[in-house]
Each structure stands twice: as structure tokens, then as C-alpha cells.
Amino acid sequence: MKFGIQVNEGPYTHQASDSAYQFTKAALEKGHEIFRVFFYHDGVNNATRLTTPPQDDRNIVNRWSKLAEQYNLDMVVCVAAAQRRGIVDEGEAKRNGKDATNLAPGFRISGLGQLIEAGIQSDRMVVFGD
Amino acid sequence: MGDTKKFMMINRKAPYGTIYALESLEVVLIAAAFEQDVSLAFLDDGVYQLKKGHQTKGIEVKGFEKTYGALEDYDVEKLYVDQESLAARGLTAEDLCVPVEVMSRAELGKLMEEQDVLLSF
Numbered sequence: 001m002k003f004g005i006q007v008n009e010g011p012y013t014h015q016a017s018d019s020a021y022q023f024t025k026a027a028l029e030k031g032h033e034i035f036r037v038f039f040y041h042d043g044v045n046n047a048t049r050l051t052t053p054p055q056d057d058r059n060i061v062n063r064w065s066k067l068a069e070q071y072n073l074d075m076v077v078c079v080a081a082a083q084r085r086g087i088v089d090e091g092e093a094k095r096n097g098k099d100a101t102n103l104a105p106g107f108r109i110s111g112l113g114q115l116i117e118a119g120i121q122s123d124r125m126v127v128f129g130d
Numbered sequence: 131m132g133d134t135k136k137f138m139m140i141n142r143k144a145p146y147g148t149i150y151a152l153e154s155l156e157v158v159l160i161a162a163a164f165e166q167d168v169s170l171a172f173l174d175d176g177v178y179q180l181k182k183g184h185q186t187k188g189i190e191v192k193g194f195e196k197t198y199g200a201l202e203d204y205d206v207e208k209l210y211v212d213q214e215s216l217a218a219r220g221l222t223a224e225d226l227c228v229p230v231e232v233m234s235r236a237e238l239g240k241l242m243e244e245q246d247v248l249l250s251f
Contacts, residue, residue, distance in 0.1 A: 041153055112160040119247040120133050127250050
């Protein structure tokens, strides 16, 4: 089965982000395909490499990055939602005159069209949110 | 791409207080731009999104009531509202800013089953 995943909530404040990760990982381990993981609303905060959780807690951002590397996952952060919340890659920093970037490895910033495309191309679209 | 699928955006939250309604509209417009078969469902506090007369000056937030009226320009004309959610909030279709189809939960559930993609906000 080919899945598309949408993540609507931020890390640590909401279970949705953990559940999305666990679902995605389990699906991949079972041999399913993940067409794309799309981060929207506060979900874009899953993509900041500047999070520093306590050492005895899970590192949600690094966990996503590792999964992306392992399975060549396409993880897309919505550009408009990212701009509102200060998630920045080099292109965005240049375009908007920001002095820093914080996008974690394995993520890329792109438009909402990527979410619609995921809906079109996937057999099942699964939304994790509030 | 080229494929067309039936997308339903499910709106369950009040228009202000959280950003879900506003960012959901952005998805609706993009889905329409991709020429998908788009419909919107409003239930729970989501029915307040369509309530006539948003006044947002006091909370210093940009109002977006007008966007619902503009949806037909994007060929988004299928707006479904849950009757029970309206009734629970003392509202009727006359309180809403755009023409909608009011239906029972069971009917709405049937419509959801016919969709290819359900995005909930």
C-alpha cells in the first residue's frame, strides 16, 4: 500500500507528531511505501534542528531525520506555514532576509501542492492532528 | 499528475482562536487550483466558520469570512453542514454567509465514504 502522511501538530505538545512517526515507521518496516510526509500547521515545528529535549526523552526531530535517511523518505514542510512559524532553510533565509536557518536534515520546504499531490498519488492519505 | 480525486476538507474548529480554519482554506484553494473535485464539510464548532458577520477587529486578527463567499469563483461549490452541529449551537442555514447543503450525520458519513481523500482540520 502507498501511504501519504499529513502531520498537523508540533512535537512534544501533542501526541499526533509521535503517532505519525510511529505509524510511518511501522508501515515502512512492514514493506509499505510512504509517498510523502507533509508537515502543516504547527507540524512544521517537527522540522527545526534547534530543539534540545532533555537527554532522557525521545528526540522527535532527530528521529524523523534518521527515518528519512534510512528509507529515503520525502519529508515536506509547507512553506507558508513554515514562514509564519520561523522554519527556515537557506533559500528562505535569502528570500526573506533572515540571518539564520534551522531546517533539520531530511526535510525540505515546499508548497501546499505537494500535499494535494500526495493525496492524488497515494492509495491512502492519513492525517495526524488534533 | 493529471488525475482527479474527490477531496473533502473536514472543518471542525471555530474560525478564530486557532489557525486551523484559515490554513484549511489555503489547502482548499490549492486543491481547486490543481483541479481536484473539492468539497467542504463543516461540523462541531466548524459550523461557526460560516456564521455571518465575523468581527475580528477586537482580537486583532485578519478576518476571512469573505473567502467562503469567493469559493465559487474557484469552482468550489459543494459545502455540506452537519444539521446536529448547527442545532446544538442554535443556528440554522439562514445564519450562514454562503449557500450550503444541510444534512444529517448519517448522510454526511455516506458522503465521506464516497471520497478518495479526507483531510481533517
